[in-house]
Amino acid sequence: xxxxxxxxxxxxxxxxxxxxxxxxxxxxxxxxxxxxxxxxxxxxxxxxxxxxxxxxxxxxxxxxxxxxxxxxxxxxxxxxxxxxxxxxxxxxxxxxxxxxxxxxxxxxxxxx
Amino acid sequence: xxxxxxxxxxxxxxxxxxxxxxxxxxxxxxxxxxxxxxxxxxxxxxxxxxxxxxxxxxxxxxxxxxxxxxxxxxxxxxxxxxxxxxxxxxxxxxxxxxxxxxxxxxxxxxxxxxx
Numbered sequence: 385x386x387x388x389x390x391x392x393x394x395x396x397x398x399x400x401x402x403x404x405x406x407x408x409x410x411x412x413x414x415x416x417x418x419x420x421x422x423x424x425x426x427x428x429x430x431x432x433x434x435x436x437x438x439x440x441x442x443x444x445x446x447x448x449x450x451x452x453x454x455x456x457x458x459x460x461x462x463x464x465x466x467x468x469x470x471x472x473x474x475x476x477x478x479x480x481x482x483x484x485x486x487x488x489x490x491x492x493x494x495x496x
Numbered sequence: 497x498x499x500x501x502x503x504x505x506x507x508x509x510x511x512x513x514x515x516x517x518x519x520x521x522x523x524x525x526x527x528x529x530x531x532x533x534x535x536x537x538x539x540x541x542x543x544x545x546x547x548x549x550x551x552x553x554x555x556x557x558x559x560x561x562x563x564x565x566x567x568x569x570x571x572x573x574x575x576x577x578x579x580x581x582x583x584x585x586x587x588x589x590x591x592x593x594x595x596x597x598x599x600x601x602x603x604x605x606x607x608x609x610x611x
Contacts, residue, residue: 423597425541432591432601433533433541444599476541480597484557485531487541 386411386479390488396496403464405491407477412457414481421480424453424462428473436475437462469495498522500592500602507608512582518575518592518602526570529596532577534588535604544590545577560586582609 387410397403413420424437435444437453440460450465464471472495477488504516518530532544545566546555554566565578575592589604 421597425598427541432603433598434601435597435599438597438599474540478541478543478598483546483555485543485546487543490540 385484386413386482386486388477388479388486388488390475390477390491392491393489395491395493397464397467397493398496399469400466403467403471403493405462405475405477405493407455407460407462407488409458409460409479411482413479414457420456422453422455422460423478423480424451425476425478426471426473427476428470431473433476464493467493467495498594498600500594500600502590502592502602502605505590505605505607507610508582509611510583510609512609513578513580514582514607516577516579516590516592516605516607518577520573520575520592520594523594523600525573528594530566530568530575531593531596531598532566532575533591533593533598533601534586534607535591536585536588539588542588546596547575579607582607584609 389408391406420440422440425433427433436447441453452463454461474490474492476490499521501519508514529548531546547566563581567576587609589606591604592602594600
């Protein structure tokens with residue numbers, strides 16, 4: 385199985401400041417069709433996950449443009465340009481290239 | 497408005513069975529592949545099972561293979577997960593999620609396996 389490793393585990397941030405989360409896979413996530421199926425999800429406390437980013441860098445509908453995804457092959461990053469209070473919660477990366485699809489362990493974002 | 501509503505969770509003894517349902521609305525269910533993903537209390541997300549739009553292809557996590565069966569009824573816009581031989585470590589909130597890349601999730605249903 386592909387192992388997805390996120391860092392940091394916990395990320396205290398100041399409102400209005402940037403934040404960055406790393407996600408690394410132990411195998412290339414480039415699929416045979418040339419796409420890289422790396423997604424990012426956000427889960428607020430007590431809520432179900434919401435997808436923010438698909439195929440590395442594409443924002444889902446309604447996702448604020450302060451969220452951006454980047455990276456390639458095995459090394460990926462989610463960035464929040466200016467953290468807002470509603471951004472707290474746990475962020476997960478997920479690879480959808482190889483079966484079984486696997487998630488990172490999560491990064492908990494909290495306000496300092 | 498797109499909706500996925502899970503049901504069927506509850507308390508069951510080890511070795512028992514449970515059938516989860518996911519009712520879909522607000523999108524064309526019959527052309528959407530679907531997944532079940534679970535989350536143990538206080539833990540991260542774990543993909544459980546996948547089914548293609550026509551039911552021709554299914555996949556399972558090793559942890560549930562041979563015990564869980566995913567199915568769907570496109571006429572009823574419904575997804576199912578039949579869970580047999582349940583174990584303590586199957587205790588989790590079970591989410592249904594749309595598409596290969598989980599672009600939309602339901603609110604989840606809690607399954608508790610305990611004696």
